[in-house]
Amino acid sequence: MSEPQKSTAEGSPAGRIFDLATLRRLYAFIRPYQGRFYLLVLIIMLAAALAPVTPLLIRYTIDNEIAAGDYKGLSLMLASMVGVLVVQAVMQFSNTYLSGWLGQHVIRDIRVQLYHKILHLRLKFFDNTPIGRLVTRTISDVETLADVFSEGMAAIAGDILQLVLIIGVMFYTDWRLAAISLSMVPLMLISTYIFKEKIKASFNEVRTAVANLNAFVQEHITGMNIVQIFGSEKIEAEKFRAINDEHRKANIRSIWYYSIYFPVADILSAAGTGLVVWYGAREILNSEVTFGTVTAFVMFINLFFRPIRMLADRFNTLQMGIVSTDRILKLLDSDDYTQNNGSYVPEKLRGQVEFENVWFAYNDENWVLRDISFRVNEGETVAFVGATGAGKSSIINLLSRFYDINRGHIRIDGRDLHDYELGALRRNIGVVLQDVFLFSDTIENNITLGDPTISRESMIEAAKLVGVHEFIERLPGGYQYNVMERGATLSVGQRQLISFVRAMVQNPRIIVLDEATSSVDTETEELIQRAIEKLMKGRTAIVIAHRLSTIQKADNIIVVDKGHLVEQGTHEELLQREGAYANLYRMQYKEMA
Template sequence: MPQSVYAETESKHKVEDWSIIKRLWKYVKPYTWLFVLGIILIFASAGLDLVFPYLTKVAIDDYMNADHAYSVETANGEFTITNDPEGAFRLKQLEDGSYVITDGESSYSVSPETLKELRVSDLNGLTKIVIYMLLVLIAMFGAVYLQVYITNYMGQKITHNIRMDLFKHVMKLPMRYFDTTPSGRLSTRIANDTKNLAEFFSSVITSLVKDVVLLVGIVIVMLRMSIYLGTISLFILPLILVSTLVFRYFDRIAYRKVRTRLAIINAFLAEHISGMPVIQIFNQEKRKAREFDNVNKSHYKSLIEQLMVFAIFRPLMDLLYYLAIAAIIWFGAKGILDGRVGFGVVYAFTSYVEMFFRPLRDIAEKYDIVQNALASAEKIYKIMDEPEEIYNEDRPVVTSLRGELEFKNVWFAYDSENYVLKDISFKVNPGEKIAIVGETGAGKTSIISILNGLYKIQKGDIFIDGRSLYDYNLQSLRKKLGLVLQDVFLFSGTVLDNIRLFDSSISKERVHEVVRYIGAERFIKRLPEGYETKILERAGTLSAGERQLIALARAVLYDADILVLDEATANIDTETEAIIQEAMEKLSHKKTVITIAHRLSTIRNTDWILVIHKGELVEKGSHEELIKLGGIYYDLYRLQYELGDIA
């Protein structure tokens, strides 16, 4: 399969399972006492499992099939039967179902009443065995219930913590990481892969421990019951070990493919569902369906490969099981005839062999889950090992800015080679209103990206209020930089939620005050439920202008000292543009305002204008000065005038 653009780059170095488990262990540590309690309950339930076949063996050999000795005394033509360990008589059942006692020469018929008297101790013993069995079953129920509850509780808590840590880490990754990582892949890691770990912690670890304890316990019990049959049973172990090791190797490879290709599907879906309007407008449905079919088939093939591995292993375990049973029956029958073992022992051995293969099958199934979980953990830690953005949290928190801004010989490239900004230098005084213009791709938006510290520059420096941008506590600094983008992102929730970003500590009255200040109240009142109008992700039901007003209200509400509009008026109606222009005029008396402009008619009243061309600052001045200069700005202005964009 050719490398997909949605696929992850696989690590060249194999990550050892134990190194992953060691890293996961730190999430288990806070719940060590629960883990230990779960292990104790596992040992208890495994021990109780081992008791049941042994009680069955005792019932058969000691009571049901017991070979008791009797003595017979005759007097006046009648006989009396008594239990006597030294007696020569034995109880025997005839072909017609009746019973006699015989010493080989003499035989005496035994009536049902006499038989009942002779076997009363056996009946009492069987009654005790049944009571013991019931008590074992009750104890097993209690132990298993507590173990399942405790381990699942522990597993869900651990998974919750891993998912929270992963999401917190993702939010702190530098913006460059998101430029090269599909959002669908991240969604897979946070949702699907952590879910795989939940099953690993909830059931797999404890089940594997129980299975190992059972296997060891079964071997010990079988050897103690009969060295003869126990040794024969253990001859099958080398075949089981070799089969398991081969299965482990191929199953890990198959599961890695499954996880990688599932991430590709999720990344493909996330991108194409977001781009559905473009797909439908340009009639790309059939082509995209074919592309998804290829991606889906690739995932299907990886699942079939994994299924083939398991489809071979499971029947192989069944074959080995029946070989072991056949061996027990054959050698057990010979042992009974030779008097080396009792029938109850053979019966118990068949139960123990069945019990022996049960955890082996369980280990095979759980091993699938283990490989799935370890593959998921490997991918989770691949994200966790990505270096976080440096926020300079040790620096003082920024409470306010004067609004002075200076770029000094700034060079910037997204890929560290192809510079999109070249030796940019300019200075903005507090309270000034400036504009940045230039053709598409000139580097205007890149200036805003580095101003927020989302990307780090390669050369030069950026100063805010006389201090380098990289000497600030970035998280607090960004709160003082208000940004209104051309493509406003709104979250699922209400209009009120999106203005105050779900911060309930900000009162509704404060939100209403800000909305009135920027002149957007009329727009909100027109909505079906006003501030409580529910909107979906990205607010597809709102116009571009309405989204811009919400973003502007958000920036003003958080009291930014430097306000940046990134082509905020490029695709909005005249009425909304007028509202934004009026709001910006009000704000410019208190804040430094930077506007990245597409429509030059909106920036005539700025203090001065920067013209960016191919990543370089080529012109600087007021609207009138740049028109008189007759350079690039004049050409842009004239072109828009001829196209009718300037009234």
């Protein structure tokens, strides 16, 4: 099993902080909650405006009330400071709650849109995209956006406003102390810029490592039976250790930068405070500055340097949010989905199927089907046979529009396939695949797939027709029995029978069976064959068969070889021709002999 490939999207450098196009798209998700968003911005702005108030009150209290021994005035000022602290606490609570509330509602909406998009992507997209990367988009990348609202745009605006206000108040109070207080700012800005650039790169490495981990774990847990069958546990463990080491190294690099930056920022802040105390003490002795003013400036320095320290982190949070948003938007904007251009919803399909000069390739280069033409009349059964890779399964994938053809036409009841509304088309085509997938859910939900229009009575009737009702009733809980992930608690034959009921309960006009009996024993196959005869009565059936014994009664048998239709006819006609079908028939019975 191969290691996951790094996509260019994952390894791309982080985008610009103020990518206006991406921010506008992100704001579109905020629009339903713009009232609360603007309230959050207002609260952040007011909190920033209140930041210089407490130092100014303390300065006034020291220089006036305390110096004059006015205990009544001192009590009044203390009450004022308590009032300001209470208001700041309320604003802090409102800020934290509103930003969290907004973030969670927005990421909920984005996840819903993202998952809805994934549900409608073409199967070709999943052929080329590791599932782990889609998990990263839906979970990790979307979660990053929550931080954008709690520590991103509005918080950055509040920090910048606080810095501007504090600088203004400091210079208005005493320009000399203000200049000394800000003497460490150039060094702080340089260290902040270096930190921002380093942490930006490390964050992007962490995101890439997380995506690689998700892709690797998802793929290898899904294929665990292959790993154990071929005894590759040690090899796969080494691969995982290498990928996990990259994740560890990326995180340690970000921790290293944090470990350096914040002590440096604290040292610079302390140096600025020391300079103010040294210069202020000298000016107090010379009666040039009051004690209250120096005290206020010590507080101003803390209020000034704290937002600068936070800005670097907030900018990186916003930047990673922009990167995550960009990745999410690329997926949302992907046109690699089945276009539901049609609007025709038939009252009832007759079930006539026609392929006319159909060409198809999965990668637009190597043709899987070449100039295929055939017709299945209403109520007929047509079977496709041929070697593995001949193109049989591609035919039914095209019929259900899991993939779209490159050239030619496919018609049902004389109408082009693209004229049909996609949901209506697929509801009228019942598909039973060789590789059965069951969800970790009850048997009932695996049959109905949560469709409320399917009654319990019709489900039981379909189960009885297949002959599995009694088997299901014997299970603990009956139809409420949980089959676990991929139907692990059922045998291969039982899973196949459940999938057969799932197709029958939809009452489709066209039945497609893709090697539907190849994975079951003879007794189960006989059970299914009896159910198939009942199900096919009055319906069009398309069967891809491995066992030729199961299709001898088909109205038409088509032999496919390397994307071409090489011959067709009834079982007896094809045997008499002594062609490709006759050779396949003899080879199969020779193997059975």
